[in-house]
Amino acid sequence: MRHYISISIYSYWYTIFFFCFCFISQLINVKSYIINLVHKCVAIRHAKKAEKSGVDIISLDGFECAGHPGEEDIGNYVLQAKGAKVLTKPYVCSGGVGDGIQLAAALALGADGVNCGTRFCATQECNWPESFKQKMVDGDERSTVLMFRTLKNTSRVFANAVALEVSRIEKEKGINLEFADVAHLVAGVRGRKAEKDGDADGGIWTAGQVVGLINDYPSCQEVVVSFH
Numbered sequence: 001m002r003h004y005i006s007i008s009i010y011s012y013w014y015t016i017f018f019f020c021f022c023f024i025s026q027l028i029n030v031k032s033y034i035i036n037l038v039h040k041c042v043a044i045r046h047a048k049k050a051e052k053s054g055v056d057i058i059s060l061d062g063f064e065c066a067g068h069p070g071e072e073d074i075g076n077y078v079l080q081a082k083g084a085k086v087l088t089k090p091y092v093c094s095g096g097v098g099d100g101i102q103l104a105a106a107l108a109l110g111a112d113g114v115n116c117g118t119r120f121c122a123t124q125e126c127n128w129p130e131s132f133k134q135k136m137v138d139g140d141e142r143s144t145v146l147m148f149r150t151l152k153n154t155s156r157v158f159a160n161a162v163a164l165e166v167s168r169i170e171k172e173k174g175i176n177l178e179f180a181d182v183a184h185l186v187a188g189v190r191g192r193k194a195e196k197d198g199d200a201d202g203g204i205w206t207a208g209q210v211v212g213l214i215n216d217y218p219s220c221q222e223v224v225v226s227f228h
């Protein structure tokens with residue numbers, strides 16, 4: 001971890017996203033460098049703790065988000081409004097944002113900006129295979145699924161064939177699920193092979209509910225301009 005942070009600093013990446021700043025701050029005094037620390041939080045109490053720990057910006061990630069939405073299932077409509085009431089540092093609305101109307105809504109709720117993940121995966125510049133991007137275009141807001149709930153490590157991924165198989169096993173095993181039951185399906189090596197082969201159903205890949213708003217995969221510039 002120390003190594004990755006050093007690379008970031010010496011590569012002049014002045015903004016770094018953390019999921020676990022309290023832990024990282026014990027490894028290296030990142031605040032002694034001129035960088036912005038953004039901490040991803042899915043709960044207000046985590047955001048408050050991150051503020052106390054000295055982060056510069058909070059990314060408040062709602063339940064809609066791709067990746068790890070946490071275990072509390074708070075949607076952005078409440079999360080962002082609560083952020084405005086209790087946070088003192090700037091914060092960005094993350095999760096589910098894919099167009100300019102949502103940007104305006106996030107600002108109206110009190111956020112200082114937005115963080116978009118999935119929307120930029122459906123762009124020309126993203127090095128994902130076209131088949132992945134087309135799946136997002138063909139999908140809708142129901143096209144993601146939560147995995148690892150019972151393991152308390154919830155992940156939101158695209159609901160492709162592999163993800164649905166993981167989901168089926170999870171339902172079958174219930175609270176007796178062990179990671180080993182699904183490891184062969186979610187393994188990184190499998191995901192990388194799927195990417196290489198352009199097989200959108202071959203492995204797990206991260207996506208948020210905003211796929212319901214994605215109808216094309218233009219350039220990043222066009223996406224940003226469309227936010228105006």
Ligand SMILES: Cc1cc2nc3c(=O)[nH]c(=O)nc-3n(C[C@H](O)[C@H](O)[C@H](O)COP(=O)(O)O)c2cc1C
Nearest residue numbers: 019065066067094095096097116117118206208210
């Ligand atoms: C392909 C992809 C990979 C991601 N990888 C990570 C990751 O490694 N660590 C992390 O904290 N969040 C990760 N995220 C989540 C994003 O940082 C961000 O919180 C999320 O995408 C926001 O939700 P949205 O996709 O609805 O815009 C990833 C998101 C995507 C789409």
